Amino acid sequence: MDGSPTHVSYERSKSASNIFEKKPFLIGVAGGTASGKSTVCRRIMEKLGQDEMDDTQRQVVCITQDSFYKELNSEDGLKARKGKYNFDHPDAMDFDLLLDTLQAILHGKKCQVPVYDYSTNSRLLVYFRILKGSCAPLYSRKKDEFITIHPADVVLLEGILVFYCKEIRDLFHMKLFVDTDSDTRLMRRVLRDVKERGRDLEHVLNQYLLFVKPSFENFCLPTKKFADVIIPRGADNSGKL
Numbered sequence: 001m002d003g004s005p006t007h008v009s010y011e012r013s014k015s016a017s018n019i020f021e022k023k024p025f026l027i028g029v030a031g032g033t034a035s036g037k038s039t040v041c042r043r044i045m046e047k048l049g050q051d052e053m054d055d056t057q058r059q060v061v062c063i064t065q066d067s068f069y070k071e072l073n074s075e076d077g078l079k080a081r082k083g084k085y086n087f088d089h090p091d092a093m094d095f096d097l098l099l100d101t102l103q104a105i106l107h108g109k110k111c112q113v114p115v116y117d118y119s120t121n122s123r124l125l126v127y128f129r130i131l132k133g134s135c136a137p138l139y140s141r142k143k144d145e146f147i148t149i150h151p152a153d154v155v156l157l158e159g160i161l162v163f164y165c166k167e168i169r170d171l172f173h174m175k176l177f178v179d180t181d182s183d184t185r186l187m188r189r190v191l192r193d194v195k196e197r198g199r200d201l202e203h204v205l206n207q208y209l210l211f212v213k214p215s216f217e218n219f220c221l222p223t224k225k226f227a228d229v230i231i232p233r234g235a236d237n238s239g240k241l
């Protein structure tokens with residue numbers, strides 16, 4: 001990471017001195033694809049009664065690393081549409097933007113995080129329609145869609161590679177690794193990607209064999225050793241015998 005400026009935008013949570021700003025407790029949740037990271041985060045939010053709350057009132061917020069995928073050039077975009085782009089390699093991630101965002105969060109700032117769209121392999125865009133004059137044509141304008149992360153007591157960040165970079169890893173106050181067997185993960189991934197991410201079966205299986213599985217073994221699994229807590233079977237694990 002070169003520490004170069006990125007386009008993360010944030011503002012102070014309080015206009016007065018920030019001496020009394022709360023430093024949130026940052027929890028990283030790693031694990032292979034479809035291991036149940038988001039489900040575990042959702043379960044934590046539910047247990048803490050945070051799921052029904054308004055964004056500005058929440059004391060626990062959850063961010064996904066998928067918001068920090070790099071934007072693709074047209075050549076890589078074409079590869080991605082054919083399942084020939086490696087989204088599981090660290091090079092696919094904008095770790096600089098992620099680091100800047102986490103640092104801002106840890107300073108109690110309100111942050112804007114991009115929203116990712118798996119069907120287009122890019123950040124979600126919102127279209128604005130601008131009416132020029134009374135009978136002039138309508139103009140469309142595109143703009144990145146962001147979600148606002150309000151300052152909170154606890155921030156969860158989930159993703160396959162959240163423990164990969166030391167600079168990012170060292171920011172977590174607690175590190176969880178969701179450990180789910182690979183057959184179960186593949187089965188869930190197929191169902192999810194076809195139902196929710198606009199993929200066909202052949203695409204999902206080719207991508208899995210070509211990139212997802214080898215990258216899990218090379219980049220994600222080796223980060224399990226950094227976890228403070230390993231959660232076998234994800235949200236199925238109630239902690240009871």
Ligand SMILES: Nc1ncnc2c1ncn2[C@@H]1O[C@H](COP(=O)(O)OP(=O)(O)O)[C@@H](O)[C@H]1O
Nearest residue numbers: 032033034035036037038039188192234235236
């Ligand atoms: N314990 C579970 N039992 C059954 N299905 C699950 C379980 N945990 C997650 N899933 C399903 O598996 C898919 C992937 O889960 P998700 O939590 O999104 O994984 P990840 O965030 O690790 O990719 C989702 O469709 C989810 O509903």
Ligand SMILES: Nc1ccn([C@@H]2O[C@H](COP(=O)(O)O)[C@@H](O)[C@H]2O)c(=O)n1
Nearest residue numbers: 032033034066087088118121159160212
């Ligand atoms: N355009 C994209 C971006 C990511 N992926 C896959 O998503 C997986 C990470 O998300 P999980 O919820 O499964 O942790 C990762 O394995 C990428 O292969 C994608 O297919 N397309």
